[in-house]
Amino acid sequence: MKHETRKPLKIVGNSNSPGGYFSEALIVGDGEIEGDLDCITLKCVGNSRINGNLKAEIFKTVGSTSVSGSVTSRDIRIAGNVDTKGSLKADTIVVRGGLEVRESISAGEMRARGYLTVKKNCEAERFSSTGPLVVDGLLNAEHVDLKLHSRCRVAEIGGETISVHRGNAARISEILKSLFLPPDYMSGKLVADTIEGDDIHIEHTKARVVRAKHIVIGPGCEIELVEYKSSFHCHGRSIVKTEKKVK
Amino acid sequence: MLVLSRYSDASNNNELRSNLAIDNVTVFCYINAEVIDMENELISKKDLLELTGISYGQLYRWKRKLLIPEEWFVRKSTFTGQETFFPRDRILDRIAKIKNMKEDASLDELADILSPTPTDLQVSRSALADGKIVSSAALELYESVSGKGDAFAFGDVLFVYLLDKMLQSGNISGEEGKILLSTLKEHFASFEGQHCDVIFLRKLGVSTCLLVTAPQQIYFDDATRVAGRLSVTSSIEELKTKLVNGGL
Structure with missing residues (x-):
């Protein structure tokens, strides 16, 4: 051949x-x-x-x-x-x-804008997603950057730097988008089981465990257990049930 | 007659019973396909990181680079929810190895050294003949079976290396070495990068050799002696490390 x-x-x-x-x-x-x-x-x-x-x-x-x-x-x-x-x-x-x-997906660099669904694991060196994201396995990347739209779901996130923010759009396109996108598109949320990394900054996330060296919890989060090594900061409008400093 | 058996999948059977007939000697063996030695002792991810001083970022990076095999990530339910565990001895050994070698080799090179699949490395006969990697006795025996050549593919070097290890341990004789070689030559390829063990058996003065996927528990009848058992996977690792360190 x-x-x-x-x-x-x-x-x-x-x-x-x-x-x-x-x-x-x-x-x-x-x-x-x-x-x-x-x-x-x-x-x-x-x-x-x-x-x-x-x-x-x-x-x-x-x-x-x-x-x-x-x-x-x-x-x-x-x-x-x-x-x-x-x-x-x-x-x-x-x-x-x-x-x-x-x-599974295995990539060097992955940039997604729109709907992304992965039934198993998703591995990349750099991973960024803007839009509704569903990963049923492990999302594993050196840098994970999520801009949330609608309901996002990831079973596990692992990596070095992980940042999760709510996606935004310019005013004009927001009006346009509201015509044909789901009503919750602009109020993105993430549901995850475990998020582990070195530097983590998350917003609007519901998770069972978050573990890292440095953790910043932004607004709209609901976390059952936070385990941090060096620093931890939590936004006033977020709920963290248990926080633990580990050696 | 030599019958070689290979059991990789024990579909729906916890126990496989089979007999290997060698001349007129019958060897019974039981393979317990379900119990894997990973059950032995597990370490939680948290404890592992604390013990080894690595970060989540590193662990996940090594996993991505295939330095830590997927099957070592064992998920178990605990009272706080599902957590990840690892086979304790193997992961500690692996992480120590990675930490040791990462100064000299890139992560991709490391992945190649640690993977259970043979590489496409070629070794010249003269480099092999200087006795650093395999003994000249093993090399000669190999050549008496498969003929002489100027260059060896990694798979061939591996066979010589396994033969050498078995011979050096004093567990098998030169004649038996030929059985080992022919078994490897014929059947090793069908494992396609799975972890496997080579086992050498003796019963009533008749010897045979078999290959099984690892980790696998296998039992034989009382009169059978296991003359030698080698993990091919760890031999591949050792050999690759030797070849890389030897500058080949």
Whole structure:
């Protein structure tokens, strides 16, 4: 397979392909790949479905793409909606719109703006998300930066610096957004079980345990147990049931 | 006749009973697939950090870099809720290793050293022949079985290394070493990076060798002697460390 020459693949309109080994793959319109797809670049505009695993150096999609297997790539850019049944692996993942992964995500840098759902773990060196976020496993990143919109849920967060804030938007877009976004969009909240790191700054979060060296609890939090090593600061409008300084 | 058995999945069976027939000698063995030695002694995440002086950030970074395998994170319910525990001895050993080596190697290199999968390292025969990594006796025995070559892939070096360890321990003879080699050659690849142990058995003067996934408890009938048991995973680690330190 390796020595086979790569040729471009173009699907325009409504068509399908058995998949295979390509240089550039372009799907415009309604395309379906029945099998594994291995290409240098994949660009999708419109609706596409890949019934197999996807391997592409660069994967860009505008519109909606669904993959029944796993995705391995270097650079993933999503404007629209992507869902994968398998895991997602890339150096850079940029999402504007929605991404749903039924397995785990492993990335160098992950920036999500919009809906992000991960059924298992999500690992990255730098992770930032603006929008409704659901991670059913562990969110593990060196830097975690969450801007909350609507109800966010993460089972566990682990990392070095973790900051969780409520997402905001300019006044004009707020009015625009209120027309077609859920009513609680601007009052984001996070529910988590455990948040562990070195430096943690959280707002509007309900969690069972928060553990770190330095902890700043902003407004709107409800934490059962805080364990800190060096410093701890709690906002007046937050509830912390138990706080403990550990060695 | 040599029958080699491999049990990785004990689907729905707590106990697998099987017999390995070697010539006319039958060896009975029981594999307890459910009890894993991780049960032995666990350490909570909090205690671990306190004991080793590392931070959550470091722990999570090492986990991300695959320096600490996912299966060591054992979740258990406690009276405060679900907490994470680790197999005590293994995690302490691993963290000591990481702390020791991280001065000299990058985290990615460390991950490579510590992973149970063989690397794509190549070692020349002359480098191997100087006796620092494996004894010349083991090397010669290996070459008598699989022929001479100028360069060794990591997998081949590993086999020589395992053979050498078994021979050095005095538990097996040279002839038996050949059984070991042929077993490894034929079946080691099918473990695909899973942790495994190689076990050498003797019963009524007949010897055989088997590979099992680790950690696994395995029992044999009374007349069977376990001549030697080696953890392939830790041997891979040792060998990689030796190769890296030896500048290969």
